[in-house]
Amino acid sequence: MLVSGASLVAPLLVGRAIDTGIAPRRADVLVYAVAGLVAVALARGLFTFLQGYLxxxxxxxxxxxxxxxxxxxxxxxxxxxxxxxxxxxxxxxxxxxxxxxxxxxxxxxxxxxxxxxxxxxxxxxxxxxxxxxxxxxxxxxxxxxxxxxxxxxxxxxxxxxxxxxxxxxxxxxxxxxxxxxxxxxxxxxxxxxxxxxxxxxxxxxxxxxxxxxxxxxxxxxxxxxxxxxxxxxxxxxxxxxxxxxxxxxxxxxxxxxxxxxxxxxxxxxxxxxxxxxxxxxxxxxxxxDAPLEVTDKPDASPLPPVECRVKFDNVSFRYPGSEREVLDGVSFEIEPGSTVAILGTTGSGKSTLVNLLPRFYDVTGGAVRLDGNDVRDVTLSSLRSQIGMVLQEARLFSGSVRDNVAFGKPDATDEEVRAAAEAAQADGFIRGLSDGYDTVIGERGVGLSGGQRQRIAIARALLVDPRLLILDDSTSAVDAETEAAIQETLDGLMREKHRTVFVIAQRVSTVRDADLILVLDEGRIGAMGTHEELRRDSELYNEILGSQLVEEAVTTGSDG
Structure with a gap:
């Protein structure tokens, strides 16, 4: 406003200088007009500076x-x-x-x-x-x-x-x-x-x-x-x-x-x-303005520490915009401390099923319950703080190895970080890095092998001491010997901590000792039981066993 006002005054002063100063040849009026123009210019300069800065x-x-x-x-x-x-x-x-x-x-x-x-x-x-x-x-x-x-x-x-x-x-x-x-x-x-x-x-x-x-x-x-x-x-x-x-x-x-x-x-x-x-x-x-499709209800309550009894009650799910049911009428119940292996044909909904537990997506039908609590009725933070996940793609962040292990628990002590790394069979190679746990790794874990990244991801999940642990084919990038060592440690931790574990795996060893195996087929449970029961009763399980799962004896991959 002030800049514009100063600009508008200037032409009037010029006109007055011409009519009352220059035309009648009066120097005193011209001096006053010029002084006015200088004052207007200085004021406009100051106001323009303040205008630009602000x-x-x-x-x-x-x-x-x-x-x-x-x-x-x-x-x-x-x-x-x-x-x-x-x-x-x-x-x-x-x-x-x-x-x-x-x-x-x-x-x-x-x-x-x-x-x-x-x-x-x-x-x-x-x-x-x-x-x-x-x-x-x-x-x-x-x-x-x-x-x-x-x-x-x-x-x-x-x-x-x-x-x-x-x-x-x-x-x-x-x-x-x-x-x-x-x-x-x-x-x-x-x-x-x-x-x-x-x-x-x-x-x-x-x-x-x-x-x-x-x-x-x-x-x-x-x-x-x-x-x-x-x-x-x-x-x-x-x-x-x-x-x-x-x-x-x-x-x-x-x-x-x-x-x-x-x-x-x-x-x-x-x-x-x-x-x-x-x-x-x-x-x-x-x-x-995009709607948040998964949010806390206005009356959501914190989820108390759970024993981890998991129940899928006639669960159906389809992705937004899709007409195809990825899961259709899935029902089962898991007792606390159980290990559940999930198998299925490609696109049968294995990853979708475990993604419903921490409410990455909300069911479109039925309910997922933890200790009788519908996961939609509790706060997201209290739910996810009791769940640990190791995804198939081990996503690490640029920073130190210690920061990546302690990602879910930044205030963890060095002893806790090392204990989690030892449990994931990662402590040995971490100590062998140039700066040990202080070694800075690149974006997405560049500089580490796939198996090393997966073991750090497993350590990250174990450090938060979850009541429910989800492993999505989390040992696919390690060799059989390392996998066996990790699996043995995980088995001990599962029994000792009485954790409930969901495992999506591609190896026989991962599912053989599971308390329950779910076999998914086009979004439905095609078979359910222990390894021996399914070997005896399920043709689908035997087909998957023969075509998808890998026996350790023929594994030649290297942890690199």
């Missing part, structure tokens, strides 16, 4: 809040959301889209407010100086406004398409960086280069479309602005000649007309930023 500070605050809100939301979003959205799109929204909003929230908002104030203020002063001349000058404004409205209508959807295409480009880049070994192994470099180039070409085309929209509209805006100036010079010149207007007032009027047309052009240019920021804001709020 606007940038505010925009950085907006970006900070948005990044925090987005990341916090991403931490809470349900797994079903990530099943539908590409990771590259999420990264795009957290980086580029936030930056587009930040840019507009700082300089863009200030320029827009400044343009509106200048537009209203200069128009008021034009009518104050000469209302007839003001009407002539303002005749071009509606035409310019129509062009700008048309421009915004064309440019906004294009910016949304640009952001969408840029997200796809980031997705391709991320996939290729994470899968570079697979690409090289199958000699697919040329294919991936062509795939990236195709999306890049599409991005170039979208950007060129936005350039064409600019080129097809703004020359006409400038033309109309110049027509307004010509009208002022012509009509205003006649008024000066006829004595209806002074030269100083004409100069001030022409300057104020520029002050009025410049904000219109500024709003036109800003409309592109508004459209870009609007498209980015839409994408950002798609995440912020």
């Amino acid at each position: 606007a940038e500070r505010a925009s950085q605050g907006v970006a900070y809040d948005l990044r925090d809100a987005l990341f916090g939301q991403m931490e809470r979003l349900s797994f079903s959301y990530y099943d539908r959205v590409q990771t590259g799109q999420l990264v795009q929204r957290l980086t580029n889209d936030v930056e587009q909003i930040r840019s507009f929230a700082g300089s863009g908002v200030v320029q827009l407010a400044n343009a509106v104030v200048m537009l209203v203020g200069s128009a008021a002063l034009l009518f104050y100086l000469d209302w007839q001349l003001a009407l002539v000058a303002l005749a071009v404004v509606p035409l310019i406004a129509l062009l700008l409205v048309r421009f915004v209508g064309l440019i906004r959807p294009l910016f949304g398409q640009v952001q969408q295409t840029l997200g796809r480009l980031n997705t391709v880049l991320q996939e290729d960086l994470s899968g570079v070994r697979v690409i090289r192994a199958f000699a697919r470099e040329d294919y991936e280069t062509a795939r990236y180039k195709a999306v890049n070409d599409e991005l170039l085309d979208k950007n060129l479309q936005t350039v064409r929209v600019f080129s097809n509209n703004f020359p006409f805006v400038f033309l109309l602005a110049n027509v307004g100036t010509l009208a002022i010079v012509w009509f205003g010149g006649w008024q000066v000649i006829n004595g209806g207007l002074s030269i100083g007032e004409l100069v001030a009027f022409n300057t104020l007309l520029g002050f009025m047309l410049f904000p219109i052009l500024t709003i036109g240019f800003l409309s592109a930023s508004i459209s870009r920021a609007g498209a980015s804001a839409t994408r950002v709020f798609e995440i912020l």
